[in-house]
Amino acid sequence: MVSDINGHAGDLPFRLREALSDVLDSGRDAVARLKYAHTTVRFTVIGEDAGVTLLLDRAPPEVAVNGDAAEVEIEFTPEQAARFVDGVLHIPAALEAGVLVARGPLRRYLEVDPILRGALRKRAGSVERASAGSGPQVAARDAQLPADLLAIETRDLHKSFGRNAILRGVDLQVPEGVISIVIGPSGTGKSVLLNHTIGLMQADRGDVLVRGRSLAKMSRSEILALRLEVGVMFQDGALFSAMNVYDNTAFPLRQHTDLPEEAVREIVMRHLSSVGLADAVHRRPGELSGGMRKRAGLARALVLDPGIILCDEPDSGLDPVRTALLGELLMEQHAEMGGTMLVITHNIALAKRVAEHVSVLWQGKIMESGSAEKIFSSENPFVRQFLESQTEGPLGMDA
Numbered sequence: 440m441v442s443d444i445n446g447h448a449g450d451l452p453f454r455l456r457e458a459l460s461d462v463l464d465s466g467r468d469a470v471a472r473l474k475y476a477h478t479t480v481r482f483t484v485i486g487e488d489a490g491v492t493l494l495l496d497r498a499p500p501e502v503a504v505n506g507d508a509a510e511v512e513i514e515f516t517p518e519q520a521a522r523f524v525d526g527v528l529h530i531p532a533a534l535e536a537g538v539l540v541a542r543g544p545l546r547r548y549l550e551v552d553p554i555l556r557g558a559l560r561k562r563a564g565s566v567e568r569a570s571a572g573s574g575p576q577v578a579a580r581d582a583q584l585p586a587d588l589l590a591i592e593t594r595d596l597h598k599s600f601g602r603n604a605i606l607r608g609v610d611l612q613v614p615e616g617v618i619s620i621v622i623g624p625s626g627t628g629k630s631v632l633l634n635h636t637i638g639l640m641q642a643d644r645g646d647v648l649v650r651g652r653s654l655a656k657m658s659r660s661e662i663l664a665l666r667l668e669v670g671v672m673f674q675d676g677a678l679f680s681a682m683n684v685y686d687n688t689a690f691p692l693r694q695h696t697d698l699p700e701e702a703v704r705e706i707v708m709r710h711l712s713s714v715g716l717a718d719a720v721h722r723r724p725g726e727l728s729g730g731m732r733k734r735a736g737l738a739r740a741l742v743l744d745p746g747i748i749l750c751d752e753p754d755s756g757l758d759p760v761r762t763a764l765l766g767e768l769l770m771e772q773h774a775e776m777g778g779t780m781l782v783i784t785h786n787i788a789l790a791k792r793v794a795e796h797v798s799v800l801w802q803g804k805i806m807e808s809g810s811a812e813k814i815f816s817s818e819n820p821f822v823r824q825f826l827e828s829q830t831e832g833p834l835g836m837d838a
């Protein structure tokens with residue numbers, strides 16, 4: 440039954456099933472996280488009778504052939520299906536561009552899409568970057584993204600400090616399941632914007648929606664609960680100077696869970712190892728280099744398994760090599776943990792390395808946003824000047 444005709448359309452449902460079964464059987468830790476989607480996803484190939492259903496509501500997840508309707512339905516063209524099998528179809532980008540048809544509670548699937556994509560890519564032995572593999576047809580449309588594709592959204596957000604108007608109607612859209620970047624010059628309000636998305640600052644006007652829920656309508660305890668879903672790596676690391684790396688990283692677990700100390704230890708050490716700090720557990724922040732402090736901040740942001748991770752200037756104070764390494768680390772963590780990652784930076788090199796979606800903040804507004812491909816080839820004079828670090832242009836020392 441199995442044929443090895445490469446790319447033969449009749450083969451695709453079989454290859455899909457085989458690829459998904461292989462991934463589930465691989466026993467990788469990351470794959471076990473697919474169940475966090477708590478949904479069922481049916482993949483069909485247009486023009487084919489057979490489909491494949493991924494049962495992500497079971498632990499461990501399973502693959503079923505065809506069968507009943509699933510909550511989320513994704514329809515591939517034969518070309519998209521072939522790319523999916525190789526882990527190079529960027530489903531969020533393809534949805535955003537309107538070249539992929541899907542129905543159902545998509546956000547839930549998109550949370551685990553990076554994990555599945557990473558695992559399929561590994562299986563296929565492909566080294567192609569996901570965004571690079573999304574192809575020229577995936578140029579984001581300018582229309583607003585549907586709410587079901589968004590992890591975070593701000594609507595007409597305004598914030599002033601005295602007479603200093605910082606946010607002047609920010610409409611930010613952070614798509615679910617990808618690494619997004621907010622880029623903009625120093626002092627434009629990037630950190631202020633981040634503080635609004637986790638309820639640390641209150642807007643003068645406008646609203647923030649996290650996974651569709653309005654912060655303005657939340658009680659104080661709901662906002663506190665939300666912070667368990669959103670891990671933050673603050674600009675200055677925000678580590679407690681009197682605590683060592685281990686206790687700093689364990690802090691959110693001790694604060695928010697009743698886990699016994701052995702379980703805390705397992706989680707803390709897993710995350711510290713993944714950021715290369717297993718040997719530095721006894722050191723205090725003052726005894727770490729800037730890069731180590733950043734990595735400790737990332738480990739701490741991840742211990743509660745947040746679906747959304749915000750990183751404010753993860754690269755500040757790092758040399759170009761360490762910035763590049765940190766970029767790799769962020770991408771690795773994203774492929775392992777899934778979810779959505781929002782990175783705030785004014786480092787163009789970092790943005791180019793990790794970004795799948797980019798929003799440019801300037802003069803209190805999102806001046807442009809869309810796929811990395813679209814923004815890095817923007818014709819907007821400010822965006823061009825900023826991305827190419829030119830001194831000539833609308834951006835000056837006082838702008």
Ligand SMILES: Nc1ncnc2c1ncn2[C@@H]1O[C@H](COP(=O)(O)OP(=O)(O)OP(=O)(O)O)[C@@H](O)[C@H]1O
Pocket residue numbers: 600605623624625626627628629630631632674752785
């Ligand atoms: N709590 C505050 N009270 C008064 N002004 C503030 C406060 N927080 C921020 N600001 C002002 O808001 C502006 C934006 O600050 P913000 O820290 O958000 O900039 P940024 O874009 O993150 O810059 P950088 O790239 O340097 O980190 C600055 O002018 C800052 O002085």
Ligand SMILES: [Mg+2]
Pocket residue numbers: 629630631674751752
């Ligand atoms: Mg800042």
